[in-house]
Amino acid sequence: MDSQTIVAPMTPAGVSAVAAIRVSGSRVREVVRLLFGEAALKNLKAREAKLATARDYRTMAGDDRATAQVIDSLLYIFFEGPNSYTGEDVLELYPHGNPIIVRELIQVIKSVDGVRLAEPGEYTRRAFLNGRMDLVQAESVADVIHSANRDELKNAHRLLGGALSKKVKTLTEQVMDISARLELDVDFAEEEADPDYATWGTKIEAIRESVESILKSFKGKATVSRLPLAVLYGAPNAGKSSLVNALLGEDRILVSDIPGTTRDFVEVRLFLDGGEIRLVDTAGIADKAADALDALSMEKSREILAEADMKILVLDGANENCAFSPSSTGLPASSSTEGRGSIISSLRHSDDAIHPDFIVISKSDLGASRPDDACVDMTNSIHISSKTGAGLADLKRVMNATLFKKTENSEDLWITSEREKACLEEALAGIDRTLSLIRTNPAVELIAFEMQLVRRALQSITGEISSEDVLQKIFAGFCIGK
Ligand SMILES: Nc1nc2c(ncn2[C@@H]2O[C@H](COP(=O)(O)OP(=O)(O)OP(=O)(O)O)[C@@H](O)[C@H]2O)c(=O)[nH]1
Numbered sequence: 178m179d180s181q182t183i184v185a186p187m188t189p190a191g192v193s194a195v196a197a198i199r200v201s202g203s204r205v206r207e208v209v210r211l212l213f214g215e216a217a218l219k220n221l222k223a224r225e226a227k228l229a230t231a232r233d234y235r236t237m238a239g240d241d242r243a244t245a246q247v248i249d250s251l252l253y254i255f256f257e258g259p260n261s262y263t264g265e266d267v268l269e270l271y272p273h274g275n276p277i278i279v280r281e282l283i284q285v286i287k288s289v290d291g292v293r294l295a296e297p298g299e300y301t302r303r304a305f306l307n308g309r310m311d312l313v314q315a316e317s318v319a320d321v322i323h324s325a326n327r328d329e330l331k332n333a334h335r336l337l338g339g340a341l342s343k344k345v346k347t348l349t350e351q352v353m354d355i356s357a358r359l360e361l362d363v364d365f366a367e368e369e370a371d372p373d374y375a376t377w378g379t380k381i382e383a384i385r386e387s388v389e390s391i392l393k394s395f396k397g398k399a400t401v402s403r404l405p406l407a408v409l410y411g412a413p414n415a416g417k418s419s420l421v422n423a424l425l426g427e428d429r430i431l432v433s434d435i436p437g438t439t440r441d442f443v444e445v446r447l448f449l450d451g452g453e454i455r456l457v458d459t460a461g462i463a464d465k466a467a468d469a470l471d472a473l474s475m476e477k478s479r480e481i482l483a484e485a486d487m488k489i490l491v492l493d494g495a496n497e498n499c500a501f502s503p504s505s506t507g508l509p510a511s512s513s514t515e516g517r518g519s520i521i522s523s524l525r526h527s528d529d530a531i532h533p534d535f536i537v538i539s540k541s542d543l544g545a546s547r548p549d550d551a552c553v554d555m556t557n558s559i560h561i562s563s564k565t566g567a568g569l570a571d572l573k574r575v576m577n578a579t580l581f582k583k584t585e586n587s588e589d590l591w592i593t594s595e596r597e598k599a600c601l602e603e604a605l606a607g608i609d610r611t612l613s614l615i616r617t618n619p620a621v622e623l624i625a626f627e628m629q630l631v632r633r634a635l636q637s638i639t640g641e642i643s644s645e646d647v648l649q650k651i652f653a654g655f656c657i658g659k
Pocket residue numbers: 412413414415416417418419420431432433434435436437438439440459460461462539540541542543561562563564565
């Protein structure tokens with residue numbers, strides 16, 4: 178194994194209150210000595226936060242540390258191997274979150290003999306190689322970081338906690354148990370002419386069921402991690418942009434009483450109880466475009482609507498009539514006689530592309546009448562005011578329930594790794610071959626061989642068996658510093 182000491186920032190580049198840097202390997206103590214001085218090294222205690230001044234030892238005049246340039250006053254913690262994330266000596270530094278400081282610290286640490294920049298995922302890779310975690314747990318570290326909602330995060334934590342590893346280990350032991358008996362039979366084939374195939378069959382069937390149920394729980398990362406998309410649409414001036422601002426609690430999007438204020442659609446991130454979502458504000462869709470630019474804006478609105486997980490129609494509650502009547506489009510009635518009501522008729526005909534999942538009736542503070550009942554399904558709608566905040570909490574609840582539908586097996590564990598899936602498929606194929614072999618009353622050696630393959634497939638899930646190639650692939654997908 179690479180014995181070099183590695184260093185990398187753990188926090189993203191950019192300004193923040195505090196940044197974090199991790200150093201791992203046999204040269205950690207030397208790094209402490211050079212950054213903080215001889216005394217710091219002498220008094221070094223594991224798992225104790227220390228406030229200290231880090232200096233660039235390269236700028237020191239003679240032996241006088243005080244002459245060396247100050248990099249930052251910071252907090253650091255030393256973890257003595259094997260009781261650390263990687264299993265090696267680890268130093269974590271928490272300087273001020275100024276990119277200049279972070280860069281300087283990394284430069285100075287890197288200049289220490291035997292220290293280099295860490296590769297993506299290298300800390301976790303070392304943790305795996307040093308037996309701090311198995312491969313399923315190592316992979317789930319990335320899941321914990323990238324989970325986009327509460328359910329995913331809960332699952333990732335359970336994977337990290339070893340829930341799946343435990344299941345797989347139990348299965349592996351069961352397979353090994355069968356293998357051991359089979360091999361006994363191979364050795365004493367002459368004495369025991371009639372292996373008990375029926376009992377084995379039942380046992381192997383049970384293992385098959387467990388493997389298959391884990392396999393069925395697979396949810397690909399690409400679909401799991403895509404943020405849900407809610408799109409607000411409706412007539413110009415209906416109050417869409419005001420609603421986005423009210424939901425965010427800040428004036429992010431330009432709002433005015435001029436219809437057609439929003440031209441391009443605007444995307445923001447909104448946190449709901451279930452997790453983060455993409456919320457898109459679109460240009461008002463009028464019955465008829467005022468000009469070519471207007472037509473283009475509307476086309477864009479329709480495009481993003483096609484992608485939406487939840488289409489929220491905003492109707493102007495201050496308007497006496499249905500919000501899609503010409504009077505609410507902001508266009509003179511005379512200019513929109515043709516094609517008028519096209520959206521209403523779309524709604525009526527359940528045109529999926531534009532049919533709302535939910536309807537918001539805006540401006541309830543104005544106490545005006547609601548839109549014409551004939552065109553709104555009142556059971557699926559809510560009155561809100563962006564001005565007073567009325568109805569917003571309810572709207573968020575509805576959005577949360579729609580966008581974060583409880584998965585059927587939300588209590589269960591699911592796997593997210595393609596690699597683990599492939600291993601399980603391999604195990605399942607081996608089990609199936611074994612089961613069909615058993616029916617033909619074969620030589621014990623044949624079954625023993627198949628069971629060995631099954632065992633290897635299961636062991637490679639947790640990394641009891643792994644290859645350099647596999648590790649390379651897994652950890653290359655990690656971020657630097659993890
Ligand atoms: N009283 C009151 N006025 C509102 C409310 N929501 C929006 N408005 C007003 O309605 C007008 C239009 O609001 P916008 O949020 O710009 O409407 P929009 O749907 O984004 O309009 P376009 O971008 O033109 O499609 C503005 O003058 C807002 O101040 C509300 O809840 N109460």
